[in-house]
Amino acid sequence: MNCERCHKRPATVHLMQVINNQKTEMNVCEYCAGELQQETWGFGSDFNLNNFLSGLMGCGYSPSLKKSGSVACPKCGSTDTKITKGGLFGCDQCYETFEEQILPLVKRIHGTMQHTGKVPKRTGGRARLEKDIRLLKAKLQEAVSKEEFEKAVKLRDKIRSLEQQLQ
């Protein structure tokens, strides 16, 4: 019998895979078996992070409020059912569409719902200004407590000018 994948070399390896309770069997040559293993390398386990996530999401979602599958993201068409199953969002818009479910999920994973890290320079706009003001205010407090008043005055002026930009 020839290999069921390349149809050239003799089949010497019997491959059996069980994914989501579906058993597939193939007779392949040694080379194709190696390649198939490379392709699925490290992903043999059915029980991965995404399964965990869908579990987390499932319990945060209340089916009594909305019928499962009834909400679809207007941009990518992902439904809550699809997301719960795969553990991945379809696009950036999904974060707004499914906000009710996402925020508690994010809180469960990270213990918080507020980003305090980097803000993109060009597109960050308001968020970046707010972050800069927060940092400058912390520096101002420090300068005051160390009685470095000249430095504090400069910082205060800088904060004022940024706050004006915000308005």
Next chain:
Amino acid sequence: MGIKDIVNNAHSSWMNSDGPEGDVITSSRIRIARNLSGIPFPNSMSTTDAEAVFHAVQQAVSKSNQQLNKLELLNMGELTPVERRVLMDKHLISPDLLKDYQKKAVVLSENEVFSIMLNEEDHLRIQCLLPGLQLEKAWELANNLDDDLEQVLDYAYSAQLGYLTACPTNVGTGLRASVMLHLPGLTMLRQINPIINAIAKLGITVRGLYGEGTQAMGNLYQVSNQVTLGLSEEEIIDKLSSIIRQIIDQERAARQAVHHDNKYQLEDRIFRAYGTLKYARLLTTDETMKLISEVKLGVNLRIIEGVDASVLNQLLVMIQPAYLQKQANRELSAQERDVLRAKTVRDELNINK
């Protein structure tokens, strides 16, 4: 030097043994996840969407300031399965980039410090890889590249949740900082599991060599942050670095203790490993990984003189099936690989005697 040369050359700069804390830390990696606003994430994108990402990133890359280290984009579909696998063995791409590769591409810098995976789980996964413990430096470099790209690319970002990612576990900073540690001492003293359990409580994970779902081969472990939201990038890196420094101290103490208490047994084991590597005619991947780990320990403890640890790091890539087939330029049976693997190891260790 183009990407094909990168595939043909087993050496990468992260393999250099003179990185900070190089006796325990093999490499430091920073990965940041970014997505383009308005294009579906890779899990639900069409081929046209995938090409739009390639195009946008190509534009951004050509305008970036990385002139000294030219960045080059290559579609994964243009590479053979063996070439793709070599890039993975060199830690330049993740196993995920091998799946559904027609929609995926990689941008590499000539010196192999930067790689940007396109359409992996997120549109962009910017990676910076350096030898030894250099997380701060790697973050600085990745951050600069990210700033360059952001001048052209519109990232999906929200003031509340930060950078938006396909998986909610990466949202916020999108930052995964990880360090590859060689821990033969703690492994011998059976201290690995208590350490894994302890640091897991601090939001830090320990994995095998190639990340999620893989086993620790050759006593190599990857330690990385789990939480990406609510802390700044610098805070994440500080926290991870301070934990890593404690593991380094414990590993060094473990090596000294093992050597002190079982001098002859340990030296015998290390020299037997060295002898096997230098003279064996058949070597499997698993066996070779174990032997290289022992010889590396011997070099670090100055039991073995005259072997460069960089060569041992490089061998970890050269003995993998993909690289061997690349060298032979044809398919090899399992036994042919074992023969070529043994020869490769002998050649490398004899040149560098």
